[in-house]
Every structure is written in structure tokens, then in C-alpha cells.
Amino acid sequence: MAGALVGATAGFFANKVAILVELDEKLKAMAGTKRKIEKFKELLTNTDSVIQNVESRPSINPDVKELLKKLKYLAYDLEDVVDYYDTKVLQKKQRSNTALRPVRDFFSPNNQVVFKSRIGSMIKAITESLESILLQKSILLNLPPGMSQPSPYRENHSRNRFVVKGREPEKQMIVNMLIDDDESSHDTVKVIAIVGMGGLGKTTLAQLVYNDQRVQDHFASPTMWTVVGAEFDPANIMKSVLELTTEATVNISEIDLVRQKLEKALSGKRFLLVLDDVWNEDQEKWDVLKATLICGAKGSKILVTTRSQNVSSIMGSSNTTTHQIQQLSKDDCLSLFQQFAFGDNEADDHQNLMEIGGKIVEKCGGVPLAAKSLGSMLRGTRDETYWSSVLKSEIWQLRDEEQKVLAVLKLSYDVLSPQSKKCFTFGSLFPKDYPMRKDELIKLWIANDFVRSEGNFDAETNGNHIFDDLVRRSFFLLDLFEDDPNVANITMHDLMHDLARSESAYAYWNSYQDSVEVIQKRAYHLQVVEGKLPDMTQVFGKKPLYLRTFMSLMPRYSSSLSINLLEVFSKLKYLRALDLTGCGIRKISASIENLIHLRYLNLYYNTIEVLPDSITYLSNLQYLNLGFNHELRELPKELGNMQNLRELDLVMDNRLIHIPCGLSRLTNLRSLPVFIASDKTGACSIRELEDLKLQGEMIIKFSDDFKNYSCSGRKILKNKVLNKLLIEFNGSGSYHKDMLDDLSPNTTLKKLHISNYTSPQFPTWMKELQLPNLVEVHLHCSCGHIPPPFRNLQSLKRLTFSMHGITHLGAEFHGSGGFPSLQELKLSRMDDLQEWSESHVDDQLFPSLRWLHIFRCPNLKSTPRLPTLRHLEILCCSQSILSCIDNSNLFLGMKCSTFKCFVH
Incomplete structure (x- = not known):
């Protein structure tokens, strides 16, 4: 059998090398750019096959490594020249069909000369590289055999997010430690450390403990989880804990002020804090953090996961318990x-x-x-x-246990598909323990052409399949606290991250773990973190001209990245993905048109007012994120020319009053989170949404001047696979019912928000039960009554009413069947509400209700009995509500862990 494997491997290489030689000969004899580009696509396929097989060898000597690097350079260069050619052909086709052609002719005689010169140089460089590689083809033919690859087998199981075996005894022991309030101890806060080598499941065990209901019930005050990682910065940890405690972003740089606010937030509260993946062995740093955390009530606990016994020892002896996690x-x-x-x-x-x-x-x-x-x-x-x-x-012959585990992971990596390997190693661009967003990661994969549309599946669907497979194989870890898996934060186990870095080698560089000195000319993906690289001239001085991904990991409130955009746009012409989140950018230069390969442009959280018209020349651009640019007031008039655009993310909170017409030409558009309906001259009509195949979340906002209320019954959202829809009317006019009728959503909808609705009637689709999948509804209306269907929605979990003109909540609200799945109810700004009728079967009408929020209901005088409540908030109501709550037996049998009350 071993001989057969050697023969098969030798046959593979002989075949692939023969194809490379044949292609080289054809390229030398072939005339015509178009024909050569077609051959380049064949060459790229075969080069990728050779690369993947060479990488799976058990050991590679220096000569093979050097040849492998040349093969990878060749693959990158092939992609660049093919993409350059295809882009120019696409630009020519698009400009010939638009009004831009007379203004700017991309294929004028002068530009034709430039094009032929550049494409000729690129083709020459490719053929020379191939020739150089083939001179060393004997190295490939003499490679030792690798392990045989698995034969195809049909996958027939669902993704398993959290399979745990054998940890129940340890879980019970640690839970008991956490909920045990030792009266004999003089320490306010006790530390429990879970210690063990990488891969044993320390974080998994901590998650089991953290999610245990006894632990959550015991710590009625905050339970908090933060990932620490290799860099133990007390100020950053305090800021993170403060944000978790207050559930609000902390924009404070002074450590003393952060400390004061954190001490105030935790003072007198029995809290649980999990510090995951701690590496710090500096006693002084721990003492700084500990001095702040002792402000909690007695019985507070800190649960730590770490690989190092030394970490637990520096936390003290009398108040620290160490648990060595078992194999x-x-x-x-x-x-x-x-x-x-x-x-x-x-x-x-x-x-x-x-x-x-x-x-x-x-x-x-x-x-x-x-x-x-x-x-x-x-x-x-x-x-x-x-x-x-x-x-x-x-x-299995390795002696070091962690090295053995890493070798096992390498074995699993070797059998991944070429696509999956590229997607996994892209994770090395981020720092260890950095929470990556699933949806953004998939977009970056697509932008770099790791994932593409195939057959009946679009690129996003294929990206999701690859992501799910990598999660199932434990290459990525899903955040178990995230409700929506589509936008879930994901991380990589430390050993998986080490594996990704070892496989990505020179191609990836991140400022958190790499020094400027190791940046190479052939770096392809680069990421910078605030405070790690204050001067970008150090990077550009290394001239990584082949960069495909340039990403900044800046906080939203930062503007400290020293970067010259003109330098980026003029030098980094091969960029596929550019992320400039939170960099304090006010203006985008017209020279952005130089980035003809760009697929992904993230300008989130900047101060941009106007985008240059030249951005519409980026014919390959697929993802454009302009979210939280509060000063944004104008989009390019020829936005409709960007026909490869798949997502245009505007988010609310900007100065835009309309979207330019021509949106219907964006036939590839799949995500449009915000649409502004306006009657302004040159504005996009809401009817242009009709034929777009949008999905995900969407906000439709009607501008103040909007009057063209009818879509003639077109039902423009019926073909949209939306999971969340927010419709914001302008608060005036009698056309709301007709327009809402025309905005009837698909039955896939899960979340519905309607605000400023003034019509006394609701459309047919809201009167009848046509949205069976709704789990969340928010109504802010002035209609005087509650629409009937919500009481019949079996899946509804969250419901918010902010409605004027309603004086009574009773049978018309809950009906006879009630709300079987409702967990959270908010009554907000209901000035006219006086009575919420008591019923003898209220516990049957609201059997799952856990959260009740009553805000600014000054005339409310009666409430029903709700014994299942766990959290109650009454804010800005009249003093009389307290007596009516007591008289109505609201608290009867109730185990309320949170009660907040602020009344006039």
C-alpha cells in the first residue's frame, strides 16, 4: 500500500509539472493578450494544485520552501494580471453604456497605450517567473510522499456549537466554589483560577460554570466576561469591566477616572468577573487591578483561566483557589x-x-x-x-504535549479544501483572542477571492458553508453569548491561531504580534492596531506594494492613525480590501479611483461629508460601509454605475436627506440597511426597491418632504428575505395606511419596528396573522388602538408599545390565548394609559414573561399579577403606581432579581 501511495504521489507531480511545462511552451508561442489571459487561468488552477499538495508534505527542506514561496508569488501575480485585464474589459463595457463616456473615456488612444504597456509588462513577469520555477522542477518530482487524502464522504449532520464531555464533576465543584460565601474569610473578593495546557478546554469549562443557572441567580448584580490575552493592561481591563457593568461605551482615557467610576458601579454589589486567557505574571499589574475590584460586596468572585501556574500564584495565596483542569x-x-x-x-x-x-x-x-x-x-x-x-x-513521536496537539491540528488543516485553508489562515491577520465578526470575515474572504459564487450558490452562501465547516472542525469558536449567529463574534483557540500564523508566514502581518522589521515587499495582508504602530511611514518605508488587505483596528472614538490616504491610493494599487474604521477621516481623495481591484471598502465611524464621484469608477467594489459617518450629507449622483455592489451600508444618524436615483440598476445589491424615501429632485423612488433582491435588515425612513404616498399596490417588499424591518414615518400626513400596506413584508420577517405611524387604521397584513415568524415587535404609533394579531403570535418574545390614545389594556390586548412565548414587555410613553386590567388567569396569559419595563406612563393606576417576573423596571411614573402594584399582587409568588424604581 505504501508503494501505491508513493506511486500515486509521483504520478500527481509528474502530471502537474508536465502541464506547467506545456503551458509555458504555449505561452511563448502564443500571440494576443486575450488568449494568454485564458491560459493564465489554466496555469493558476494547476499552480494552486501543486501548492496545496506540497504544503501537505510532512517535512519540507529549505529548497522546497523557497520553491513553494515562488509558486505562491506566481499564483498571486497570476490573479493580479487576470483581474487587471478583466477589470479593464468590464470598465470599457460599463462606460460605453453610461453617460460618463463622453466625459471620461477610459479607452482613449492614450489610455490604450498605457493599458497595453502595463498588461505586457505583467505578462512578461509571469512568463519569467514560470520559467524560473521550471528550472527547478526536479525538486517537486523528488518530494517524499504525503499522507493519502480522505475519500469523499457525504456530510449529514448539523453544526455542533458546544459539545462537552466529561466536565460535569469539575463544573459542579467550581460552581460550589463560586456560590459558597465563606463567612470566615476576611477577603471581599475571592479568585478561582482554572489552570491547564492549551487545548484542554479551560474556557469551555468556564463557560459551563458561567452559564449555570445557580451561578446566574447567586450573583444578582453583574456577571461579566472579558478576554484578557497576552497583554495585561489594568486600564483596559477596568474599562472593559466598566462597560460590561454599565452596558454603555466608555470614552475615558484617564485611568483614575475609570477607576472611580468602576468602584462606584461595583460598590456594595456581589459580582462575578471572568478573566479569560490570562498570561500576566507581573505582580504589580495584578495589584493595580485588584485594588479596584475589592470594592464589591463580600462574596464577589473572580474566575480566571490561564495556562500558567505562576499566574494564579501572583494573585495571592489566602484568597486564591487553583483548579488544575484534568485531561x-x-x-x-x-x-x-x-x-x-x-x-x-x-x-x-x-x-x-x-x-x-x-x-x-x-x-x-x-x-x-x-x-x-x-x-x-x-x-x-x-x-x-x-x-x-x-x-x-x-x-505522535513528539514529546512536548502542546507541540503534539499543534501537529494534530496541522494534520486536520492539511485535509481542508484550498478555499477553507485560505479562509482559516486569514484569521492570523487579527490579534490573539480578538473577537471577529462572522459577517465581516466572510465579506473579507470574498473580497480576496477566497470564496466566490459557484453554480446556484452566491458567494455569501458558500462563505457561510465554509465558515460553518471551520466551526464544526473547531478551527473557529463561536461566541456562545451571541443571539444572532449571522453576526456572532468568533475567536480562535490560541493553538489554532499559532497554526494559522505558521501557515500564513510572510503573507500576513499584524502590528500586535509582528515588528516593522519583518514586513516584506511581498506582504499581502496587513493590519494595524492603535498604539502599536503610531507612524505609518514606517510601514510604507518597507514598500509592501503587493498588499491586498489593509485594515486598521481602531476604537470608534480614535483618530490617532497617522496615515496619508494619497499615499495609500497611489501606492497600494492591488488592494482588494481596505478597512479604515474609526480613523478620523474627513475627506476621501478623488484618487481612490486608482484602487481598481478594490472589492471591500469600510469607512465606518469617520466624519466624511461627501464622497467623490470618482468612487463610482471602482467597478469591482462589492461592499461599501459608510455607517456612523454622522456628517455624511451626499452620495455620488452616479451611484447606479457601481453594478457589482452587493452591500451599501449607511446606517442611520447622518445628514442624508435622499439617495440618488438609479438604485434599481444595482442588480447585485443584496443588503441595503437604510433607505431614505424622498420626493426631492434626483432622489431615488421607493419603487426602485421593487426588483432588488434584498435580505437581512432594513430601515425605511420617510423624509419630512415626502408626499408621493402610493406604490399602486405593488407590494415592493414581498420578494425581500428580510429578518428585520424598521419603518420610520415622518409623523404627518394621512397616507400612512396606504404606504404601510404597500410595504407588506415577506413571511420570513422576525423583527418589526414601526414608528411615528399616525393613521387610525392598520393595513390588512397587520390585521390578519400573516407574519408567523415574528419574535420581536416595536410599535410607536398614535392610532388609538392596538392591532389584533400580536396576541396570536406564538413565537413572539419581545414586545414594545409606545402608543398614544390608549387608556386601557385588557382582552383586546392579550385575547383569550395570551402570549405563550413573550419574555419581555415594555410600555413606554403611554401618557393616556390608566388601567391594565387584572385577570384571574394572568399567569396563563403571560407564562414566560420575565422582564417588564414601564416608562413614562404617568396615569397608570392598575396592573395584573405576574408571578413569573424576574426583572422589573418602573421609571418616570407617578407615585401612585407603587400602591397599585402592591394592591394588584404583582409581586405575588415572584422571585425578582432586578427591581429598579424611579417615580415622581
């Missing part, structure tokens, strides 16, 4: 492996494989990350030969 038992590790390798029911059908799997698990040493990773990898095949090759792999 999983053989049975638990085998059960975890089986879950990922087979799912729930299939293992019994493959006893031979399970025998091999049992031996593999023994070598995993009780490390769950290794068991999960190998189980996920082997799920792709039922080939006994492949399973045996994993068992016999030389990685």
Missing part, C-alpha cells in the same frame, strides 16, 4: 471523538473504524481539542487505510 478520561475522550467522527447513531455500523479510532484517541492524551479536531477530519471518510495512516503518523 479527559479515555472513555470521555473516545465519546467526544465519536461524536465528531460519526454523529449520534453511526458508530455501531463501523466497528473496524472505531477500533482504529480508539487507538488514535489513546494517543490524544485526553486533550479534547485534539479529539474534536481529528474526529472532524476523519468524518469526511470511511476509508480504513486513511484512518490507519493517521494512527501511524509521525506526529
